[in-house]
Amino acid sequence: SQKIEQNSEALNIQEGKTATLTCNYTNYSPAYLQWYRQDPGRGPVFLLLIRENEKEKRKERLKVTFDTTLKQSLFHITASQPADSATYLCALDPTGTASKLTFGTGTRLQVTL
């Protein structure tokens, strides 16, 4: 069966360090993979999208990698700040039209001073 796995345990890191979150999937062949941020009491907010033929994508302090052989995406936040504390969700898009995204359960990131 199709499965998306994100580390359910919270990730605690110190301010200034690089946070790395993992998204593993099985029995999918996604055209796109997206990362969203969700703050408590709010809806998810889109951060980055990476296509199946791209290895890496960057946006300011964010970097996403996509390894379709390993069926894994890594999401990095460099020089992390307490304001980066949130839950991060990965989502698989099989068609590339964002029509039927399947979300992982998310990983909560806590950045401390």
Added chain:
Amino acid sequence: DARVTQTPRHKVTEMGQEVTMRCQPILGHNTVFWYRQTMMQGLELLAYFRNRAPLDDSGMPKDRFSAEMPDATLATLKIQPSEPRDSAVYFCASGLGQGGDTQYFGPGTRLTVL
């Protein structure tokens, strides 16, 4: 700053009552999604529409849930009758449904069924 709006933000009701949640998608977006989020299951797609036509509602319990788009500016999700297991946060999202597009989420409706 265009946003998806949802009403109500919070709803507490008793088992057996009808619940209606409303969503106004971003103007110009032709695709609307309904999701349910719980701690156990995460974010699950219930249904989605394109150009107001339902394209997929396979994630929705058909016997009690219904979703409609009376017009391009309003999407509704109705539960009748509601049950305690329906307690969750319900999100509406909209998008353009094109390659490389993303989904824009509303703030959600937190539903508690007693």
